[in-house]
Amino acid sequence: MVLLRSLFILQVLVRMGLTYNFSNCNFTSITKIYCNIIFHDLTGDLKGAKFEQIEDCESKPACLLKIEYYTLNPIPGCPSLPDKTFARRTREALNDHCPGYPETERNDGTQEMAQEVQNICLNQTSQILRLWYSFMQSPE
Amino acid sequence: MMALGRAFAIVFCLIQAVSGESGNAQDGDLEDADADDHSFWCHSQLEVDGSQHLLTCAFNDSDINTANLEFQICGALLRVKCLTLNKLQDIYFIKTSEFLLIGSSNICVKLGQKNLTCKNMAINTIVKAEAPSDLKVVYRKEANDFLVTFNAPHLKKKYLKKVKHDVAYRPARGESNWTHVSLFHTRTTIPQRKLRPKAMYEIKVRSIPHNDYFKGFWSEWSPSSTFETPEPKNQGGWDPVLPSVTILSLFSVFLLVILAHVLWKKRIKPVVWPSLPDHKKTLEQLCKKPKTSLNVSFNPESFLDCQIHEVKGVEARDEVESFLPNDLPAQPEELETQGHRAAVHSANRSPETSVSPPETVRRESPLRCLARNLSTCNAPPLLSSRSPDYRDGDRNRPPVYQDLLPNSGNTNVPVPVPQPLPFQSGILIPVSQRQPISTSSVLNQEEAYVTMSSFYQNK
Numbered sequence: 001m002v003l004l005r006s007l008f009i010l011q012v013l014v015r016m017g018l019t020y021n022f023s024n025c026n027f028t029s030i031t032k033i034y035c036n037i038i039f040h041d042l043t044g045d046l047k048g049a050k051f052e053q054i055e056d057c058e059s060k061p062a063c064l065l066k067i068e069y070y071t072l073n074p075i076p077g078c079p080s081l082p083d084k085t086f087a088r089r090t091r092e093a094l095n096d097h098c099p100g101y102p103e104t105e106r107n108d109g110t111q112e113m114a115q116e117v118q119n120i121c122l123n124q125t126s127q128i129l130r131l132w133y134s135f136m137q138s139p140e
Numbered sequence: 141m142m143a144l145g146r147a148f149a150i151v152f153c154l155i156q157a158v159s160g161e162s163g164n165a166q167d168g169d170l171e172d173a174d175a176d177d178h179s180f181w182c183h184s185q186l187e188v189d190g191s192q193h194l195l196t197c198a199f200n201d202s203d204i205n206t207a208n209l210e211f212q213i214c215g216a217l218l219r220v221k222c223l224t225l226n227k228l229q230d231i232y233f234i235k236t237s238e239f240l241l242i243g244s245s246n247i248c249v250k251l252g253q254k255n256l257t258c259k260n261m262a263i264n265t266i267v268k269a270e271a272p273s274d275l276k277v278v279y280r281k282e283a284n285d286f287l288v289t290f291n292a293p294h295l296k297k298k299y300l301k302k303v304k305h306d307v308a309y310r311p312a313r314g315e316s317n318w319t320h321v322s323l324f325h326t327r328t329t330i331p332q333r334k335l336r337p338k339a340m341y342e343i344k345v346r347s348i349p350h351n352d353y354f355k356g357f358w359s360e361w362s363p364s365s366t367f368e369t370p371e372p373k374n375q376g377g378w379d380p381v382l383p384s385v386t387i388l389s390l391f392s393v394f395l396l397v398i399l400a401h402v403l404w405k406k407r408i409k410p411v412v413w414p415s416l417p418d419h420k421k422t423l424e425q426l427c428k429k430p431k432t433s434l435n436v437s438f439n440p441e442s443f444l445d446c447q448i449h450e451v452k453g454v455e456a457r458d459e460v461e462s463f464l465p466n467d468l469p470a471q472p473e474e475l476e477t478q479g480h481r482a483a484v485h486s487a488n489r490s491p492e493t494s495v496s497p498p499e500t501v502r503r504e505s506p507l508r509c510l511a512r513n514l515s516t517c518n519a520p521p522l523l524s525s526r527s528p529d530y531r532d533g534d535r536n537r538p539p540v541y542q543d544l545l546p547n548s549g550n551t552n553v554p555v556p557v558p559q560p561l562p563f564q565s566g567i568l569i570p571v572s573q574r575q576p577i578s579t580s581s582v583l584n585q586e587e588a589y590v591t592m593s594s595f596y597q598n599k
Contacts, residue, residue, distance in 0.1 A: 036353040
């Protein structure tokens with residue numbers, strides 16, 4: 001048990017130093033999933049709310065990296081973001097169409113992130129939607 | 141150090157995957173003997189109730205005892221690992237929003253804890269469309285067609301909006317084959333000409349997903365509607381406008397053709413294609429035709445009656461001459477000179493001859509003379525002009541061949557030599573001018589006319 005725990009911690013530490021390279025993803029399949037499912041989930045959650053775009057990306061791998069980071073990592077004021085439907089489907093899309101994408105447990109967030117602020121969640125959702133737009137328009 | 145860390149991380153990930161945390165692992169064992177007996181089908185329907193989707197499964201063999209059998213779906217779910225379908229008689233279903241709609245799920249037939257048979261299915265590939273509704277058919281008299289409209293529930297859905305529709309219609313009576321029309325919109329038209337007149341028709345519509353991600357099966361048919369085609373136009377009413385216009389147009393065209401044919405030569409052709417005047421006809425109109433047909437002969441004996449005089453010289457005269465009689469006023473001085481000259485000639489030739497005024501000239505002899513010898517008296521038209529009053533019956537008066545050269549070889553037959561124009565050498569002497577010189581040897585105008593016509597006849 002001690003050995004397994006140590007290995008687990010080591011894995012987490014090592015993982016923190018690793019970033020996945022999304023260059024090998026099947027962008028066609030991911031694009032279909034986004035257009036037919038994730039896009040409708042994002043716009044359904046936003047309900048017409050608009051926020052200023054902060055993040056941008058220049059290539060599909062770079063966009064997926066940011067999308068994955070902003071979607072699957074909780075932020076203060078919106079701890080439930082990774083549990084939203086669009087986030088789960090984003091994860092599933094990356095799992096299915098990015099070879100070697102690490103499927104790992106993520107932190108639930110600290111106590112400071114527990115308080116849900118709707119605008120923060122909406123803003124984060126808006127940023128993610130903008131990143132998907134950039135993904136669609138970026139070269140591979 | 142980094143490489144070692146990576147190796148440990150990979151090994152740990154593999155351990156986690158094997159431990160079954162992903163939820164995609166195959167559950168249970170497959171019983172080959174029971175697999176065929178418990179074969180089943182499933183289809184999904186999206187957003188049947190808000191955001192909830194419906195999964196329906198059933199056995200292919202309806203005689204199977206389904207008492208203790210149940211269906212379970214695992215994998216490709218949002219927050220749970222597995223879901224058990226509800227049973228309604230022989231149909232198993234579940235209505236949930238937990239479907240990921242991404243990736244494949246494992247659907248198994250379970251007998252207790254034992255999996256009898258399982259299938260991997262992707263929920264997004266077994267989508268059964270919802271049936272259209274509110275099918276209506278309206279007859280449009282002005283367009284002579286039937287407008288078909290219906291409602292497609294997928295237009296209001298979030299995920300699957302694009303579906304293809306199939307409209308089918310046939311006569312209500314009898315067992316005719318259905319006529320199918322494929323379309324992507326919720327309205328279409330059926331031309332009246334494709335339908336039987338005064339007949340009752342049955343019509344229905346269904347849909348199927350038409351999407352690059354969602355695929356599946358045809359929906360159930362919509363409730364059928366009926367419509368009746370009207371009676372043919374010939375029996376019911378008569379539209380007199382079009383046939384009347386057609387008949388009038390044909391009649392007008394026919395009339396135009398006849399008029400064109402009748403008036404072509406006289407009216408139309410001269411305007412459309414004017415022709416150059418025929419110089420012969422024009423000339424003949426100007427000249428008098430000979431009264432009698434002339435016989436041409438070159439026998440010298442036929443000229444015995446003619447007065448043939450030798451022409452010794454030709455004198456130039458500046459005169460404006462014309463063919464027509466009495467056109468120009470006589471110039472007495474010139475005429476006197478000519479008359480004197482002519483008189484001189486005649487005196488030299490035959491002293492006994494005398495020049496008589498043209499009024500005394502008889503008409504018959506020149507005609508007779510010309511009739512016998514056209515070559516002698518047949519001066520070229522341009523060469524002579526005569527006074528209509530000139531009577532060449534006077535044999536004593538020598539003719540004036542003012543354009544003729546002296547013929548030393550044959551003094552009796554002066555040879556006429558054509559000259560280009562009459563205006564220079566006094567070839568044409570106005571009749572009015574010639575009258576005072578009636579004693580001169582001017583050709584009888586009559587003879588000239590006769591000569592011209594004879595010339596053309598000869599030709």
